[in-house]
Amino acid sequence: MTLTKTVDQMTILSGDRSKLKDLLCNRLAECGWRDEVRLLFRGIIKEKGTNVKVEQLITEVTPKARALVPDAVKKELLMKIKAILAAQEGIDL
Amino acid sequence: MSTGTANSAVSSKSTNSTTSTSKVPVNEKSNNSQNANTSTASIIKSYREIVNDPKNLDEAANYLYQSLLDDAVVGVFLEIHHLRKTGNLTAMDGVNEDESETSFRIVDMPNFDIFGISTAKKPMDCTCPNCDRPVSAARFAPHLEKCMGMGRISSRIASRRLATKESNSASSSSSSSYLQTTNAGSDDEDDVDWSSEKRRKKSSQNSRNNGSKKNNGKTF
Numbered sequence: 001m002t003l004t005k006t007v008d009q010m011t012i013l014s015g016d017r018s019k020l021k022d023l024l025c026n027r028l029a030e031c032g033w034r035d036e037v038r039l040l041f042r043g044i045i046k047e048k049g050t051n052v053k054v055e056q057l058i059t060e061v062t063p064k065a066r067a068l069v070p071d072a073v074k075k076e077l078l079m080k081i082k083a084i085l086a087a088q089e090g091i092d093l
Numbered sequence: 094m095s096t097g098t099a100n101s102a103v104s105s106k107s108t109n110s111t112t113s114t115s116k117v118p119v120n121e122k123s124n125n126s127q128n129a130n131t132s133t134a135s136i137i138k139s140y141r142e143i144v145n146d147p148k149n150l151d152e153a154a155n156y157l158y159q160s161l162l163d164d165a166v167v168g169v170f171l172e173i174h175h176l177r178k179t180g181n182l183t184a185m186d187g188v189n190e191d192e193s194e195t196s197f198r199i200v201d202m203p204n205f206d207i208f209g210i211s212t213a214k215k216p217m218d219c220t221c222p223n224c225d226r227p228v229s230a231a232r233f234a235p236h237l238e239k240c241m242g243m244g245r246i247s248s249r250i251a252s253r254r255l256a257t258k259e260s261n262s263a264s265s266s267s268s269s270s271y272l273q274t275t276n277a278g279s280d281d282e283d284d285v286d287w288s289s290e291k292r293r294k295k296s297s298q299n300s301r302n303n304g305s306k307k308n309n310g311k312t313f
Binding site: 003004006010011013017021024028039040042045054057060062064065069072077081082085086088 | 098111136137139140143144147149151152154155156157158159160161162163164165167168169170171173177182301
């Protein structure tokens with residue numbers, strides 16, 4: 001079993017994934033990241049018209065969106081994730 | 094008969110398939126539960142291995158962060174997609190300033206309203222379907238009433254025409270004798286005499302607005 005698969009399944013099993021997701025979404029909305037990414041999408045749609053593939057759009061936007069995330073949010077999220085992953089060491093389902 | 098046999102064959106097949114499928118999930122379920130038990134144990138086992146190594150822990154945290162961020166990007170994309178499909182995106186975009194300048198500029202000139210339409214009164218003429226004459230829109234309804242020979246006044250004209258015919262047959266065509274004969278008639282003849290006096294004046298002034306039939310009806 002690969003590392004990514006294990007982490008995915010473990011976080012889903014313990015229910016921490018949705019918690020972290022909520023936290024990240026809140027932080028990103030607070031710092032205006034969502035608005036910036038929305039503008040990115042709209043700009044691309046305006047440029048290329050309506051016949052854009054979803055995968056194409058996502059692959060184009062994702063690197064820019066990653067770069068747009070503020071360092072503070074990224075650091076906070078990584079700290080939280082590490083803490084949660086470390087706390088689950090002794091968990092028993 | 095052939096169809097019937099086919100149907101029966103199909104039904105038997107379907108029953109076979111249902112029995113087979115109904116059998117399969119039971120096996121799968123038991124397998125799943127067993128798998129679940131073993132898989133959770135194996136997940137926890139491999140998870141502990143990962144967490145115990147700080148290098149792997151870093152990698153796992155980074156991976157988790159990236160996947161969560163990707164999910165957020167897809168979320169924003171779906172939001173945009175929903176807005177676009179429901180037409181709200183174009184509504185939010187609105188109209189450009191330049192475009193609105195040209196097409197929605199407020200006109201500020203005398204004798205024009207803000208949309209650039211002249212406020213000066215236009216003579217609105219309707220052609221009467223009965224006599225094919227242009228009639229002003231405000232006067233159209235009363236004109237039509239008279240022209241078609243309907244309503245209060247025109248019926249009086251008709252009755253008066255009858256009365257004048259009678260008076261003509263009585264060898265007296267002057268208006269005074271007509272008045273006398275009408276006065277000698279019934280109780281509402283006073284009204285007729287008054288209206289006929291008025292109508293004579295009016296018809297000489299604006300005969301255009303009165304119907305052709307009414308003018309034809311003037312036999313004196």
